[in-house]
């Protein structure tokens with residue numbers, strides 16, 4: 438059976454709220470990225486990582502950048518929560534900046 442975990446990093450609470458909604462919908466485990474241990478995360482087939490957007494960076498994405506080589510074969514999705522109005526070019530910029538090379542297969546959703 439497929440299992441999943443939602444990791445989130447949220448300063449003001451918006452990303453945390455989305456993470457909680459996702460948890461309710463999926464039944465996945467849910468925890469702050471800062472508290473996540475790699476061996477724990479590796480137990481799940483699906484990893485959803487959410488973070489607020491700060492100056493075009495995604496809070497907590499460093500967890501994936503650091504550990505991606507240990508997550509081969511996992512289904513990985515990232516969602517980011519920003520305050521800017523929806524803008525395809527801003528999303529393209531985030532994709533270009535952060536989802537290259539080993540992270541290029543990750544599914545990205547900007548909210």
Ligand SMILES: Cc1cc2nc3c(=O)[nH]c(=O)nc-3n(C[C@H](O)[C@H](O)[C@H](O)COP(=O)(O)O)c2cc1C
Nearest residue numbers: 447448449450451452489490491492493519520521
């Ligand atoms: C210093 C700072 C930089 C920010 N930079 C961006 C940005 O580049 N793009 C954007 O859409 N929102 C930006 N925001 C807005 C946050 O992404 C937004 O408040 C988001 O909801 C924060 O997520 P959180 O509530 O989970 O911490 C910025 C906010 C702050 C305080």
